[in-house]
Amino acid sequence: MLQRMELVDLKLVPSENGEGNVYVYINPSEEERKYLVDALKLDEHTLSSALDPDEQARLEFEPEHTAIILKRPRNYSSEDRFVFRIASAGLFLFADKLIVVLGDNVPLFLGKQFLRIASLQDLALKMIYSSTAHFLEHLKIINMVSDALEEQINTSMHNKYLLNLFSLEKSLVYYLNGLSSNSRLIERVKHNAAKMGIGGESLEFLDDMAIENGQCYEQAEIYSNILASMMDARVSIVSNNLNWLMKTLNIITIAIMLPTLVVSIFSMNVSFPGKDHPGMFWIIMGLALVSVVLVRTVWWWKKW
Amino acid sequence: MVVHRTVVVTNPAGLHARPSAAIAQAVRRLRAKVEIRNRNEVVDAGNILEIMTLGAAQGAELQVTAKGPDAELALDAVIAEMAKRYE
Incomplete structure (x- = not known):
């Protein structure tokens, strides 16, 4: 042009x-x-x-x-x-x-x-x-x-x-x-x-x-x-x-993992003490909650 | 306040680096959120990274939308920068 x-x-x-x-x-x-x-x-x-x-x-x-x-x-x-x-x-x-x-x-x-x-x-x-x-x-x-x-x-x-x-x-x-x-x-x-x-x-x-x-x-x-x-x-x-994201995901995973373990133990198809107790459901829920608090305390104590 | 206008890119090199920078600077000075639409792509006119990836060639019909207290001013500023001729 x-x-x-x-x-x-x-x-x-x-x-x-x-x-x-x-x-x-x-x-x-x-x-x-x-x-x-x-x-x-x-x-x-x-x-x-x-x-x-x-x-x-x-x-x-x-x-x-x-x-x-x-x-x-x-x-x-x-x-x-x-x-x-x-x-x-x-x-x-x-x-x-x-x-x-x-x-x-x-x-x-x-x-x-x-x-x-x-x-x-x-x-x-x-x-x-x-x-x-x-x-x-x-x-x-x-x-x-x-x-x-x-x-x-x-x-x-x-x-x-x-x-x-x-x-x-x-x-x-x-x-x-x-x-x-x-x-x-x-x-x-x-x-x-x-x-x-x-x-x-x-x-x-x-x-x-x-x-x-x-x-x-x-x-x-x-x-x-x-x-x-x-x-x-x-x-x-x-x-x-990226590390921070992985850490957050890990906290979530571990926080869910422990209560899942507690509930799974009580879900085994075997006889365990107090299985006929009327408040057993809430006891298991309480144990699961304690496990979450435990994880949080260790996390805080270790300064992770 | 929301205002719209359609503008055609006249610069032979399209919406290249210098007009993109001038538009982003002009929009950032005003209290308005301005969006530029090229076919299906919509970008924030206050963000130079987004304008530079818009791919508006000469002849492209762009829809400019401004919202906020300075919407009218922002729209005028964007259109004036688009109309400017750069070497």
């Missing part, structure tokens, strides 16, 4: 004449990929990298354009079962156009950073920055989910909440990898700023991007460390909750 847009008066708007200078290819078809490779001379491998979630972020210089592969968080869907994944995106910066290649259909160019776009280079930088902001928002959500799971674990005996926490831990590893990869990309863009036609305010913006990305990485690292270090404690809590 192709979306054509253009930069008009420092704003990005949908192209009215069908031309434009910003082309967004979402999950490009075979025909579109052929056009990009043959007509625009995009490197086939780099184009595939833009759609491959496992590729590292990088910067490559081609004769007619600069290729930027960046990492961004993939939008979460309920099938992901608390695993937050990352995806790649490709920005192909030509002198007169920017081609954006993405694997999935997500609304782009939202947020205050896109309210004023000075140039195509500026737009490319803001897209990298927007990816860091997206990572940061997802980190806050991971923290919220982790807190909610912790609340559930405190009273639960199920493994599913623990498994969800493991999924979050895995997500943070993906995020750390994506953020460190983007960090290297930002450094490379900074070193090659002049070659890419980036200067003035955009250079300052690049510094801000590096700081933001670094902070985001540190935050992900802290969350990951907290989750990893607390995991054993949470496993113990679930195990302990």
Whole structure:
């Protein structure tokens, strides 16, 4: 799917004449990929990298354009079962156009950073920055989910909440990898700023991007460390909750077992003293009750 | 006070992580119990874990029900968060 847009008066708007200078290819078809490779001379491998979630972020210089592969968080869907994944995106910066290649259909160019776009280079930088902001928002959500799971674990005996926490831990590893990869990309863009036609305010913006990305990485690292270090404690809590349940069930079983024994002894089909006594039923009931009190007293005395 | 409304998910990525978190936060601030129904599944809108497992894709028709003193406010807040566009 192709979306054509253009930069008009420092704003990005949908192209009215069908031309434009910003082309967004979402999950490009075979025909579109052929056009990009043959007509625009995009490197086939780099184009595939833009759609491959496992590729590292990088910067490559081609004769007619600069290729930027960046990492961004993939939008979460309920099938992901608390695993937050990352995806790649490709920005192909030509002198007169920017081609954006993405694997999935997500609304782009939202947020205050896109309210004023000075140039195509500026737009490319803001897209990298927007990816860091997206990572940061997802980190806050991971923290919220982790807190909610912790609340559930405190009273639960199920493994599913623990498994969800493991999924979050895995997500943070993906995020750390994506953020460190983007960090290297930002450094490379900074070193090659002049070659890419980036200067003035955009250079300052690049510094801000590096700081933001670094902070985001540190935050992900802290969350990951907290989750990893607390995991054993949470496993113990679930195990302990289960132990408490087993203990309660045991109390019930033993409390019923002794009176059952007393009643069964008197139910034997043999002659026993006082069997013809008119109050024998209540005597047996009384003995059964005494056995319950006895169990309770021993339990209390032993502090079980 | 009980109020209901039906809303269609417009975001291409469906009701993903960020709107889910925003909805849960908005509901927790108000004195209302809000439920979201997607076909046969009903979840508590104040619980991020439940919203994230709702599986509401683009085009899904959700029934939002709010009870409590702030029911109307909570319903408006949930629908506003659902209508927001996220990257």
